[in-house]
Amino acid sequence: MTHDHYEMRFAGSGGQGMMLMGDIMAEAAGGLDDKEIVLTRSYGPEARGGACRSELIIDTRPIDYPTVRHPDFVLAMSQEAADTYCKDVSSQGIFLVDPGFVHDIPKTSGQVYAIPLTELAESVTGNTLAANVVAIGAIAALTKVESLSIVKSAVLDHFKPKLRPLNEKAYDAGVAAAQALIK
Known part of the structure; x- marks a missing residue:
C-alpha cells in the first residue's frame, strides 16, 4: 500500500529515541524508497526527560508545506505527548501509545493502538532502550x-554490525505485536 502524502509525529520524552525514529523512517522513505521527505525536530529545554518530538512528511511529489498539520x-x-497530540490525529489516522508511560489514553478521532513497546523491548532484547526500534x-x-x-533495512543500516541482531529482534517484535492487533 502506498500513500501519496503521509504525515507522522513521534512524541515523548528526551532519551526515548524520538529523533532516531524520525531519522530511520526518513531514511526508509527518502533514502531507500526515493520519496520526498521533510523531517523536523523539536526539543524541550532539558537534555533528557524533557518533551521532544520528531515529525516526518512523506510524499511522492514535492512537499509544498513543510509542517505536519x-x-x-x-x-x-x-x-504529556498523548494529551498534547491526540487531538491532532486525522480522523482516518493512527494513534499509537506505550501503555507503560501513557496510563490515561485520551479520546481521539483516529484508531488507537496500545502496544507495550518498552516492556517488549525488555523481554526480547533485555534492554529497554530498544523500545524505539x-x-x-x-x-x-x-x-x-x-x-x-x-x-x-533502514533500521539495520542505522546500527553498527554488532548491534544489528539485537535491533532486528526488537524490530521483528514490534511488527509481530502490531500485526496481532490488526488481525
Whole structure:
C-alpha cells in the first residue's frame, strides 16, 4: 500500500529515541524508497526527560508545506505527548501509545493502538532502550507507509554490525505485536 502524502509525529520524552525514529523512517522513505521527505525536530529545554518530538512528511511529489498539520500517524511515548497530540490525529489516522508511560489514553478521532513497546523491548532484547526500534516495527506494520523490508533495512543500516541482531529482534517484535492487533 502506498500513500501519496503521509504525515507522522513521534512524541515523548528526551532519551526515548524520538529523533532516531524520525531519522530511520526518513531514511526508509527518502533514502531507500526515493520519496520526498521533510523531517523536523523539536526539543524541550532539558537534555533528557524533557518533551521532544520528531515529525516526518512523506510524499511522492514535492512537499509544498513543510509542517505536519493533520498527522496520519502519532506515536505518544509519554502522558504529556498523548494529551498534547491526540487531538491532532486525522480522523482516518493512527494513534499509537506505550501503555507503560501513557496510563490515561485520551479520546481521539483516529484508531488507537496500545502496544507495550518498552516492556517488549525488555523481554526480547533485555534492554529497554530498544523500545524505539520495537516502535519502528509496530509503526511499519500499522501504517504500511513503507514496506516492512525497506523499514527493516533502514533500521539495520542505522546500527553498527554488532548491534544489528539485537535491533532486528526488537524490530521483528514490534511488527509481530502490531500485526496481532490488526488481525
